[in-house]
């Protein structure tokens with residue numbers, strides 16, 4: 211039987227990458243930055259894709275059964291449009307920059323992908339956090355595990371958790387834009403003078419040199435954290451919905467002055483800020499992990515999403531969290547989405563072979579996980595403080611602000627194949 215090849219692609223935001231599977235096994239995976247020497251390169255990963263095809267013995271694009279893309283552009287565009295409409299006329303500068311790119315390129319990914327690869331076959335799209343979740347669970351050594359994905363934002367989701375069993379998984383709950391732990395951390399990355407989506411590890415590395423003197427300010431003014439790890443960001447201090455920066459003047463006032471200029475001297479203030487946001491990030495991740503454990507009853511946890519690159523927080527989850535075992539996707543950022551989306555259609559062949567997993571299970575198991583529907587996260591108190599009365603409870607586009615929501619939870623593979631049906635109707 212001819213080998214079954216699937217190419218996964220992540221592109222156009224940051225950390226573009228390609229990954230090739232042959233009969234469910236990873237043949238090769240690479241980030242485009244390794245070839246172009248541009249850190250975090252967001253362009254279509256053409257060289258990475260060529261490398262993958264070459265690694266499989268020089269196969270052609272026409273040999274691919276599928277090409278998968280790691281998120282759904284139309285859903286993402288919906289979120290961007292709704293945000294612009296929600297904050298208009300503020301945000302026009304941002305829309306003027308992003309709009310043409312969407313019209314010219316991002317909304318017509320079929321055309322772009324086919325042209326770049328010289329590919330004429332089937333294209334599949336997964337939701338962003340489904341790709342992260344697949345990349346976390348399928349390569350893991352666990353037969354069953356809880357899955358937690360946390361990042362800046364995908365289409366609407368900024369975090370998700372669920373359960374994986376055998377060759378399937380289901381995402382049960384999500385947090386939604388604009389309440390995002392990744393964006394919160396990136397805001398402080400920007401404010402301490404580092405590049406967003408790139409210098410977050412520097413903030414984590416700077417933290418041990420500081421004192422957590424701003425933790426109280428962050429909890430009081432910036433983020434309202436609930437016991438279950440869900441949270442609401444006070445948009446009074448952020449600019450990412452409306453402007454071209456992450457934070458605004460009100461944010462600067464809280465921390466005693468303007469953001470640090472990139473490459474300027476680091477002061478004790480930046481070290482204390484870094485320590486403070488690191489403490490908050492770890493606290494939220496631990497709360498999320500405890501919630502996921504309580505809701506799923508699993509002993510194992512798989513992590514992915516950009517925030518899962520925060521190894522200090524991961525260490526605390528391992529040491530202080532409720533899970534017995536932890537597995538973190540090494541490419542937890544968006545590059546790993548190329549692997550995740552490639553694994554989704556591979557179905558029963560997508561699990562990595564391990565000595566612990568029997569071949570019978572690899573061949574036969576296809577569990578469709580159904581857990582009882584969850585209620586949305588409570589709006590109770592957290593961190594000892596009542597819900598701030600001046601903060602909005604609902605976004606203009608509806609929905610409870612910042613709470614876990616099960617509205618989009620569904621089987622990963624079911625959603626994936628539903629995507630194929632949607633494709634037939636020219637939808638994504």
Ligand SMILES: [Fe+2]
Nearest residue numbers: 361515516544
């Ligand atoms: Fe992501």
